[in-house]
Amino acid sequence: MDIQQLIDDIARDIIPYLSAGKPADYIPALAGESATQFAMAVSTLDGQHFHTGLADKRFSIQSISKAFMLAQTLAQTGEALWQRVGKEPSGNPFNSLVQLEYEHGIPRNPFINAGALVVTDIAISQQGDSSAALRSFLREESGEEALDFDYVIASSEAEHGHRNAALAHFMKSCGNIGNPVDQVLAHYFRACSLRMSVRELARAGLFLANHGASPISGQQRLSRSQAKQVNAIMLTCGTYDAAGEFAYRVGLPCKSGVGGGILAILPGKMSIAVWSPGLDARGNSLAGLEALDRFTTRSGQSVF
Ligand SMILES: NC(=O)CC[C@H](N)C(=O)O
Numbered sequence: 001m002d003i004q005q006l007i008d009d010i011a012r013d014i015i016p017y018l019s020a021g022k023p024a025d026y027i028p029a030l031a032g033e034s035a036t037q038f039a040m041a042v043s044t045l046d047g048q049h050f051h052t053g054l055a056d057k058r059f060s061i062q063s064i065s066k067a068f069m070l071a072q073t074l075a076q077t078g079e080a081l082w083q084r085v086g087k088e089p090s091g092n093p094f095n096s097l098v099q100l101e102y103e104h105g106i107p108r109n110p111f112i113n114a115g116a117l118v119v120t121d122i123a124i125s126q127q128g129d130s131s132a133a134l135r136s137f138l139r140e141e142s143g144e145e146a147l148d149f150d151y152v153i154a155s156s157e158a159e160h161g162h163r164n165a166a167l168a169h170f171m172k173s174c175g176n177i178g179n180p181v182d183q184v185l186a187h188y189f190r191a192c193s194l195r196m197s198v199r200e201l202a203r204a205g206l207f208l209a210n211h212g213a214s215p216i217s218g219q220q221r222l223s224r225s226q227a228k229q230v231n232a233i234m235l236t237c238g239t240y241d242a243a244g245e246f247a248y249r250v251g252l253p254c255k256s257g258v259g260g261g262i263l264a265i266l267p268g269k270m271s272i273a274v275w276s277p278g279l280d281a282r283g284n285s286l287a288g289l290e291a292l293d294r295f296t297t298r299s300g301q302s303v304f
Pocket residue numbers: 061062063064094095113157164189192256257258259283
């Protein structure tokens with residue numbers, strides 16, 4: 001398979017879709033991105049790296065941070081993590097409140113906002129500065145020391161984050177948040193604000209493609225079984241209420257963010273990152289989904 005040719009073709013073919021999506025507009029710092037930008041990068045386990053489009057432009061990874069946060073926290077906590085958060089798809093938008101009350105403050109999964117807030121709370125209890133620990137993890141896994149938070153985005157989220165605050169306060173009232181709500185929100189927003197390029201993200205995902213062992217840092221980040229678990233949750237929950245459509249069209253574990261990025265993992269083979277800020281109605285990159293669909297369909301590669 002000529003991966004470079006394939007992603008160059010995809011970059012050309014998705015041009016009509018770039019104007020169909022709408023950048024996230026809930027905070028001004030994200031709304032300012034032009035929807036017509038596109039980038040894609042592929043890193044393989046045999047050490048090859050391919051990219052097309054604006055592959056060095058850093059963007060706000062937003063909820064893609066939830067996949068790395070889960071990996072880090074699962075490695076430390078093990079199975080006890082699942083007493084505080086479920087592992088079933090929610091079928092609801094990522095910031096939904098309604099299910100949480102019915103289910104007594106135990107979020108459906110770690111990739112909706114409520115679940116990521118619980119994982120952040122656990123990470124703070126374990127590591128103290130959980131967002132700095134995540135930043136170190138991603139610096140090591142991308143090989144880029146310069147990765148950092150976007151403090152403008154983080155504080156803009158804090159200013160407009162009433163829904164996340166509501167989720168966190170509700171869970172606190174149920175006893176499922178241990179640390180002060182303000183502290184949990186601050187670390188969650190900072191983690192979401194990390195800026196990375198698709199090239200950096202594709203590298204950082206390699207440990208998930210390599211059964212937990214990172215070819216970049218040389219560290220065993222997860223056990224083989226935990227890597228399977230994180231990938232499984234990415235497949236079933238990583239794109240929220242579009243997880244069924246992603247599984248059907250892309251057939252890979254994916255984690256998306258409202259910054260327009262999507263990380264996709266082909267276990268045993270490669271990690272793929274795509275970015276285009278125009279979102280569909282469910283908060284996933286519209287051109288990103290089109291690109292990943294073409295990648296797996298034309299290459300014949302997926303988990304199925
Ligand atoms: N889906 C996302 O990327 C959501 C992340 C965003 N920071 C939020 O909490 O709303």
